[in-house]
Amino acid sequence: MRTLFCAAALSALALTTASFAEMPSGGTAWNITADLTTEIGARPAGSAQEAKARDWAVARLTALGFQKVRIEPFTVTGFVRGAETAELTAPYQHRLHITALGYSGPTSKGGLSGELVYFPSLEALRAAPEGSLRGKIAFIDHAMTRTQDGSAYGPYGNARRQGPGVAAGKGAAGVVIRSIGTAHQRNPHTGAISWPDGMKPIPAGAVSLPDADLIARIARTDKPMSINLVLEGKAQPDMPSGNVIAELPGRDPSLPPVLIACHLDSWDLATGAFDDAAGCGVITAAALRAQEKGQALRTIRVLWAGSEEIGVFGGAAYAKAHRDEPHALAMESDFGADRVWRVQFRFAAANKPLQDRIAAALAQMGIAVGPNRANGGADVGAITAFQKLAVIDLDQDGTRYFDLHHTPDDTLDKIDPSQLEQNVAAWAIVLEIIANEAEAILPAD
Amino acid sequence: MRTLFCAAALSALALTTASFAEMPSGGTAWNITADLTTEIGARPAGSAQEAKARDWAVARLTALGFQKVRIEPFTVTGFVRGAETAELTAPYQHRLHITALGYSGPTSKGGLSGELVYFPSLEALRAAPEGSLRGKIAFIDHAMTRTQDGSAYGPYGNARRQGPGVAAGKGAAGVVIRSIGTAHQRNPHTGAISWPDGMKPIPAGAVSLPDADLIARIARTDKPMSINLVLEGKAQPDMPSGNVIAELPGRDPSLPPVLIACHLDSWDLATGAFDDAAGCGVITAAALRAQEKGQALRTIRVLWAGSEEIGVFGGAAYAKAHRDEPHALAMESDFGADRVWRVQFRFAAANKPLQDRIAAALAQMGIAVGPNRANGGADVGAITAFQKLAVIDLDQDGTRYFDLHHTPDDTLDKIDPSQLEQNVAAWAIVLEIIANEAEAILPAD
Numbered sequence: 001m002r003t004l005f006c007a008a009a010l011s012a013l014a015l016t017t018a019s020f021a022e023m024p025s026g027g028t029a030w031n032i033t034a035d036l037t038t039e040i041g042a043r044p045a046g047s048a049q050e051a052k053a054r055d056w057a058v059a060r061l062t063a064l065g066f067q068k069v070r071i072e073p074f075t076v077t078g079f080v081r082g083a084e085t086a087e088l089t090a091p092y093q094h095r096l097h098i099t100a101l102g103y104s105g106p107t108s109k110g111g112l113s114g115e116l117v118y119f120p121s122l123e124a125l126r127a128a129p130e131g132s133l134r135g136k137i138a139f140i141d142h143a144m145t146r147t148q149d150g151s152a153y154g155p156y157g158n159a160r161r162q163g164p165g166v167a168a169g170k171g172a173a174g175v176v177i178r179s180i181g182t183a184h185q186r187n188p189h190t191g192a193i194s195w196p197d198g199m200k201p202i203p204a205g206a207v208s209l210p211d212a213d214l215i216a217r218i219a220r221t222d223k224p225m226s227i228n229l230v231l232e233g234k235a236q237p238d239m240p241s242g243n244v245i246a247e248l249p250g251r252d253p254s255l256p257p258v259l260i261a262c263h264l265d266s267w268d269l270a271t272g273a274f275d276d277a278a279g280c281g282v283i284t285a286a287a288l289r290a291q292e293k294g295q296a297l298r299t300i301r302v303l304w305a306g307s308e309e310i311g312v313f314g315g316a317a318y319a320k321a322h323r324d325e326p327h328a329l330a331m332e333s334d335f336g337a338d339r340v341w342r343v344q345f346r347f348a349a350a351n352k353p354l355q356d357r358i359a360a361a362l363a364q365m366g367i368a369v370g371p372n373r374a375n376g377g378a379d380v381g382a383i384t385a386f387q388k389l390a391v392i393d394l395d396q397d398g399t400r401y402f403d404l405h406h407t408p409d410d411t412l413d414k415i416d417p418s419q420l421e422q423n424v425a426a427w428a429i430v431l432e433i434i435a436n437e438a439e440a441i442l443p444a445d
Numbered sequence: 446m447r448t449l450f451c452a453a454a455l456s457a458l459a460l461t462t463a464s465f466a467e468m469p470s471g472g473t474a475w476n477i478t479a480d481l482t483t484e485i486g487a488r489p490a491g492s493a494q495e496a497k498a499r500d501w502a503v504a505r506l507t508a509l510g511f512q513k514v515r516i517e518p519f520t521v522t523g524f525v526r527g528a529e530t531a532e533l534t535a536p537y538q539h540r541l542h543i544t545a546l547g548y549s550g551p552t553s554k555g556g557l558s559g560e561l562v563y564f565p566s567l568e569a570l571r572a573a574p575e576g577s578l579r580g581k582i583a584f585i586d587h588a589m590t591r592t593q594d595g596s597a598y599g600p601y602g603n604a605r606r607q608g609p610g611v612a613a614g615k616g617a618a619g620v621v622i623r624s625i626g627t628a629h630q631r632n633p634h635t636g637a638i639s640w641p642d643g644m645k646p647i648p649a650g651a652v653s654l655p656d657a658d659l660i661a662r663i664a665r666t667d668k669p670m671s672i673n674l675v676l677e678g679k680a681q682p683d684m685p686s687g688n689v690i691a692e693l694p695g696r697d698p699s700l701p702p703v704l705i706a707c708h709l710d711s712w713d714l715a716t717g718a719f720d721d722a723a724g725c726g727v728i729t730a731a732a733l734r735a736q737e738k739g740q741a742l743r744t745i746r747v748l749w750a751g752s753e754e755i756g757v758f759g760g761a762a763y764a765k766a767h768r769d770e771p772h773a774l775a776m777e778s779d780f781g782a783d784r785v786w787r788v789q790f791r792f793a794a795a796n797k798p799l800q801d802r803i804a805a806a807l808a809q810m811g812i813a814v815g816p817n818r819a820n821g822g823a824d825v826g827a828i829t830a831f832q833k834l835a836v837i838d839l840d841q842d843g844t845r846y847f848d849l850h851h852t853p854d855d856t857l858d859k860i861d862p863s864q865l866e867q868n869v870a871a872w873a874i875v876l877e878i879i880a881n882e883a884e885a886i887l888p889a890d
Binding site: 034038039040041042049092093094095097184185186187209210213214217218270271407408409411412413414 | 479483484485486487494537538539540542629630631632654655658659662663715716852853854856857858859
């Protein structure tokens with residue numbers, strides 16, 4: 001039974017991991033995703049490549065007929081990757097596949113060598129006695145699995161966000177985590193650390209899941225482990241970044257605009273197709289499609305935010321620059337390119353008829369209403385919190401999102417053009433209704 | 446429809462790419478595979494790790510009750526990997542994931558820079574005019590896909606085996622190929638080149654499939670491409686290697702032994718779980734299980750061959766050392782760890798009753814008889830050709846074999862214990878029949 005099950009599942013695997021890249025599509029969302037990842041590629045926050053991407057975005061949005069296309073610059077403390085290697089040196093020798101986490105401290109010349117102490121979870125690390133890790137390197141394991149709604153990323157992601165600070169607080173000289181991801185390839189997942197205020201960063205890296213499995217297997221033998229880490233990346237202040245903003249003007253310029261966002265920057269390990277070139281493709285294509293039956297009542301403003309990955313700097317800069325300007329509603333696409341399976345609202349009771357109208361239109365596409373815990377997305381988070389905006393989330397299927405997210409595997413071949421187009425269709429339906437709605441939309445309390 | 450299909454396939458994907466490594470098994474095949482990959486890890490031909498693996502193998506085979514356990518040493522020209530990077534420098538900048546092919550020539554200081562000329566296939570490269578590639582770097586694309594029988598590796602693999610020699614013959618300064626593989630991860634596949642006699646090796650590497658997709662996409666724009674290659678690996682002569690041989694003696698020592706093989710070496714990029722620790726686990730466990738109902742009539746000899754990956758040196762050394770010693774039949778396991786789905790024979794007509802008996806026993810496991818083009822396997826190839834031995838192939842499902850083969854992803858978590866055990870069961874059935882057969886087994890003409 002088991003054997004037959006596996007064989008059937010394997011043949012499905014063969015289909016799903018095929019390259020989608022060569023399927024012609026030619027839609028606006030596909031073209032933005034393909035061209036940004038091909039002509040610019042990786043575009044980390046604050047880098048020269050991110051600056052090139054801003055110029056590329058201005059040219060593309062202008063060519064597509066957007067107006068008031070502009071860059072709103074700001075500066076960020078970025079993270080510049082350096083050499084990175086890891087070798088397990090005892091009890092067995094293994095070269096590990098590692099990548100530095102964002103804002104890791106750098107190792108000194110020759111790297112950092114020491115005992116590797118295994119913790120099955122962040123909670124186990126928290127329970128370690130103060131000072132017990134002095135001069136040692138903590139390994140933080142976890143048990144994240146795939147979920148359609150991506151909810152596992154919240155709790156398990158804390159091993160990356162908070163784990164390095166917890167380890168440093170107990171005297172650790174370095175920290176290695178199991179990648180916050182779900183694919184068993186030798187490709188580690190990067191992502192930013194949240195250091196506690198005033199704490200000096202220690203070297204911190206993530207190993208791939210097969211490497212973490214190896215460490216966990218050896219840890220179960222109780223043989224002492226040693227590791228050598230070289231992680232030369234470090235933070236760099238005052239790097240140039242910026243948001244790209246563009247508009248499709250509405251018939252009534254006195255009405256507040258609908259704000260729709262994605263982020264333009266990517267991690268440096270890949271071309272950022274899923275995260276988040278596709279999001280920029282979806283919102284931009286949908287804004288145009290929402291006008292196909294005629295100019296909308298309200299202006300639709302697209303925000304291609306800069307420097308999201310290392311701390312949502314673009315979202316903060318947008319909120320600061322536009323705090324006094326009213327907005328109708330905010331939405332974001334930043335969870336890959338797989339199909340929208342659910343919609344969630346944060347609407348006041350007074351707007352329930354509008355909400356029901358949108359829900360009914362989406363239901364025809366197989367998109368059901370969820371528990372209405374919409375949050376709007378990272379880059380619109382600051383402005384929605386400040387202005388108390390209504391938001392809609394079009395939840396994408398996240399089953400394979402953390403296979404790709406923040407890894408070298410986030411490349412164009414992973415985009416399924418038919419699912420990308422389903423996103424555009426769902427977004428266009430929502431935007432066409434919202435942008436033609438004259439009444440104010442208010443959030444739930 | 447398409448969307449629904451993708452969602453269903455994705456949920457299957459979620460299951461099939463889960464780690465199998467944590468499932469306890471405890472069988473002999475699993476333990477050999479787990480312990481060899483954990484305690485030794487990568488063990489490239491001629492390396493100190495391969496020597497450690499031989500000592501490990503002697504200890505393990507002795508502990509399992511095998512007799513006449515010995516190492517038969519020989520020397521090889523190995524391939525020692527060095528630094529390796531590739532950067533597309535025009536028309537767009539991209540860091541590519543590359544690995545040197547076995548027996549690549551080294552680049553000189555600073556690497557090799559030049560125009561990258563795209564060929565959609567090895568045949569297109571063969572058609573290029575003589576001298577047309579002088580000072581340039583050839584890119585060889587191909588369209589290999591997954592097949593259950595692995596047959597695509599023959600024709601498409603020639604891009605790796607012969608492509609570098611063809612490019613060098615037309616004056617190329619270097620060559621890059623699309624990896625001979627089927628998984629869309631950023632992990633390139635290595636493997637050995639067959640240089641024509643007397644040809645000086647040029648630098649030759651393989652990029653991952655997403656990187657090859659990127660190159661192909663840019664090539665379609667007709668914009669000239671440039672690349673910088675650093676591939677510092679090179680051939681090293683007179684490295685120590687060896688075969689490990691062990692026996693389960695039969696009741697009649699005057700009868701020729703049954704020879705069953707795997708290979709002990711692996712490529713250096715991973716721990717070689719699929720290729721071929723699992724094969725050693727399967728043949729060894731099956732030899733022991735075939736004796737569970739009592740000592741067999743014939744001796745079963747296991748050959749854990751050295752230095753298979755870079756040119757089947759162990760198989761050649763075995764044939765040279767044992768050429769005058771008769772053998773009953775030869776078999777090999779070297780195609781991963783997924784289930785046996787087919788059996789093929791190379792038996793004389795006189796042995797048809799024996800063949801039918803084996804086929805009937807395997808049919809009960811869902812293993813059908815194929816077209817009987819059995820070849821026996823690489824490491825027994827030389828001895829079977831020289832002595833004209835009968836062979837049986839237990840064909841394993843190769844659907845995902847070239848996702849893993851020769852890549853960093855060939856690790857223990859890819860082994861499904863239940864499929865591994867199905868291999869052991871199939872092998873044990875065959876060995877129990879063959880090792881208790883007194884009559885001589887002859888090959889088909």
